[in-house]
Amino acid sequence: MNIALHNDTQVALSNYVLQLADTNLILAQRICEWCGHGPVLEQDIALSNIGLDLLGQTRSLYQYAAELLDEDKSEDDLAYLRSERQFKNLLLVEQPNGDFGYTIVRQFLYETFQQLLLTELKKSSNTQLAAIAEKSLIETNYHYKWSAEWVIRLGDGTEESKSRIQKSINEIWTYSGEMFIPCAAEQLLASISIIPDVAALKEAWMRKVKTVLDEATLTMPENMYMQQGGKTGVHTEHLGYILAEMQYLQRQYPRQQW
Amino acid sequence: MQQQDWPLWEIFIRSRQGLDHKHVGSLHAADAQMAIENARDVYTRRMEGVSIWAVESKYIHASNPDEAGAFFEPAEDKVYRHPTFYDIPEAIGHM
Numbered sequence: 516m517n518i519a520l521h522n523d524t525q526v527a528l529s530n531y532v533l534q535l536a537d538t539n540l541i542l543a544q545r546i547c548e549w550c551g552h553g554p555v556l557e558q559d560i561a562l563s564n565i566g567l568d569l570l571g572q573t574r575s576l577y578q579y580a581a582e583l584l585d586e587d588k589s590e591d592d593l594a595y596l597r598s599e600r601q602f603k604n605l606l607l608v609e610q611p612n613g614d615f616g617y618t619i620v621r622q623f624l625y626e627t628f629q630q631l632l633l634t635e636l637k638k639s640s641n642t643q644l645a646a647i648a649e650k651s652l653i654e655t656n657y658h659y660k661w662s663a664e665w666v667i668r669l670g671d672g673t674e675e676s677k678s679r680i681q682k683s684i685n686e687i688w689t690y691s692g693e694m695f696i697p698c699a700a701e702q703l704l705a706s707i708s709i710i711p712d713v714a715a716l717k718e719a720w721m722r723k724v725k726t727v728l729d730e731a732t733l734t735m736p737e738n739m740y741m742q743q744g745g746k747t748g749v750h751t752e753h754l755g756y757i758l759a760e761m762q763y764l765q766r767q768y769p770r771q772q773w
Numbered sequence: 774m775q776q777q778d779w780p781l782w783e784i785f786i787r788s789r790q791g792l793d794h795k796h797v798g799s800l801h802a803a804d805a806q807m808a809i810e811n812a813r814d815v816y817t818r819r820m821e822g823v824s825i826w827a828v829e830s831k832y833i834h835a836s837n838p839d840e841a842g843a844f845f846e847p848a849e850d851k852v853y854r855h856p857t858f859y860d861i862p863e864a865i866g867h868m
Contacts, residue, residue, distance in 0.1 A: 557811035564814050
């Protein structure tokens with residue numbers, strides 16, 4: 516901790532770090548479901564690599580959150596012993612994998628956002644956040660590149676790949692708006708310039724997404740109703756199943772270690 | 774698209790600056806860019822490399838194993854082709 520933080524700030528910061536960590540963890544869990552099921556061996560490994568990158572970032576974030584919470588909690592406690600309502604991940608990342616195209620679109624929308632967010636967070640006055648952001652950004656840049664190229668390949672591919680990925684975009688779009696709707700913690704932290712204003716990232720995000728969709732000859736959905744709730748623990752029906760599977764061992768055999 | 778539609782690529786990795794690219798294996802990819810990215814994910818995930826070359830397998834021309842005898846055996850009894858075969862006069866010192 517570089518500065519003694521006001522208590523409200525500390526709470527907001529720990530909530531925010533958990534939000535980042537939970538989002539990465541749930542997405543990592545989703546992507547790793549592909550392990551052994553990828554469309555080709557090379558992409559199976561690519562997906563697992565990305566999942567494990569995200570898991571690595573998650574660990575740094577949970578360790579920092581545990582430090583901020585000061586409740587004698589470990590990173591494992593935070594990942595395995597919190598319930599659905601306590602998870603703050605974006606609704607976007609808990610959506611089931613669907614087909615390969617759906618997974619790609621979900622990843623692309625998220626990594627495009629992450630790239631913009633981490634680029635700003637890297638400059639945060641909070642040195643811990645800045646350091647995590649800087650390290651994560653290198654990985655995120657590759658995830659972005661990988662997912663954007665697949666959007667283009669599938670969109671500008673065969674008739675079938677195009678119609679399927681367009682359908683995925685239309686379906687998942689409703690979960691993309693939440694990234695830019697700041698929750699209370701984000702508002703507070705942005706007001707004291709510890710994090711960027713997420714709403715302000717939307718324009719750049721739309722531009723980047725549009726450029727890739729144009730190249731992929733795909734259509735960007737317009738003015739759709741946006742789902743939200745993940746940041747405050749109100750999730751879609753899918754999260755409970757992920758947690759049930761992910762937390763089973765720690766719940767059934769508490770305190771087990773590798 | 775079926776995987777068998779994707780051509781095979783041979784992958785060469787340079788493990789450190791200054792070393793040669795070495796053949797590490799092959800993989801399937803739709804084009805060169807995908808081949809390099811797949812190689813990154815398949816062959817460099819444990820810090821094995823700093824540079825990747827991908828060559829479509831059909832462009833590799835190989836010697837015929839059936840002709841290995843005619844190709845390589847004649848060299849076996851020609852030790853004088855190795856510089857170590859020759860005594861170097863002491864006056865020359867280390868070459």
